[in-house]
Amino acid sequence: MSTPHTTGTIRVVRAADRHHWRSAWLDSWQSFPATGNFDLTAGAHGMLLVHNDDLVDAGEGFDTHQHNDAEIVTWVLDGELTHRDSTGLTGTLRPGVVQSMTAGRGISHSEVNGSAYSSRSPLRVVQMWLAPERTGLDPRYAEADFTEELDSGELVTVASGRAEHASSKAVPIANPYAALHVARMRPQSSVIVPAAPYGHLYVARGSAALPDGTSLAQGDAVRTTATDAIELSTADGAEVLFWENYATYED
Structure with a gap:
């Protein structure tokens, strides 16, 4: 497979450089600082305001709380997440199942580790x-x-507000400038990350490499601006998430 030519800028954010917040039952690694008094819009990349990789202890989670005017997309890596909200909907998310929620004018929901407490299984x-x-x-x-x-x-579109994905299986988000793609890359394989004015690539597990040989480990992120398509390769396999963004909050 040939390597597409790349323009624009590429910034690697290492896992250890993320914002870290720890409570009695939550270990949260945040690509954009989100816990505390932060200006989420000022710290955004493209349309992405929050990108938290959370480990939730067995039997724990977020009790019922309120959101307004937010698009929330959830991807489980390990364990089970149980969702309940004020619209009467419930769901259990497992690896491979994506969730989108439009908070709109107001929604209350809870999110907890859905595995049996006796199993002591963490939720990631x-x-x-x-x-x-x-x-x-x-x-x-x-x-x-x-x-x-x-x-x-291959790279699969799992959530999108883009018109070209309206008839696809991707869950909807009420933002026409963004789409989320996920790949579970096999060992000794590569995927093409699409061109985007603003992109956010996250290595959720495993390891990968950029065309110039830059190695990416679990928890590393790549923020791109005005790049062409990029070939991402892996030796041992990787699960990656890529946000394709066509605007920023400064536009």
């Missing part, structure tokens, strides 16, 4: 936030299982 989950295109929308919840599609090893 990546939660990502964007702002909606418009405020005051009707609350909405959606989920979809991409386990079969991810078996291909």
Whole structure:
């Protein structure tokens, strides 16, 4: 496979350089500082405001709390997440199942480690936030299982507000400038990360490499600006998440 020519800028953010927050039951590694009094818009890359990789102890989680005017996308890496919200919907997310939630004019929900307490199984989950295109929308919840599609090893669109994905299986988000792609890369393979004005690549597990040989380990992120497509390769296999963004909050 040939390596596409790349322009623009590429910034690697190492796992150890993320914001870290720890409580009695939550270990949160944040690509953008989100715990505390932070200006999320000022720290955003493209449309992405929050990108937390959280480890939740067995039997623990977030009790019922309120969100307004936020697009929340959730991806489970290990364990089970149980979701309940004020619209009456419930769901159990496992690896391979993506969730999107439009908070709109207001929604209350809880998110807890859904595994039996006796199993002591931790929940590892990546939660990502964007702002909606418009405020005051009707609350909405959606989920979809991409386990079969991810078996291909290719990059799969799992959540999107882009018009070109409207008829796809991707769960909807109320922001037309962003889409989330996931790949479970096989050993000795590569995927093409699409061109984007603003991109955020996250190595959720395993290791990968950029075309120039830069190595990426679990927890590392790559923030791109005005790049062409990039060939990402792996020797031992990797699970990667890529946000394709077509605007920023400064636009």
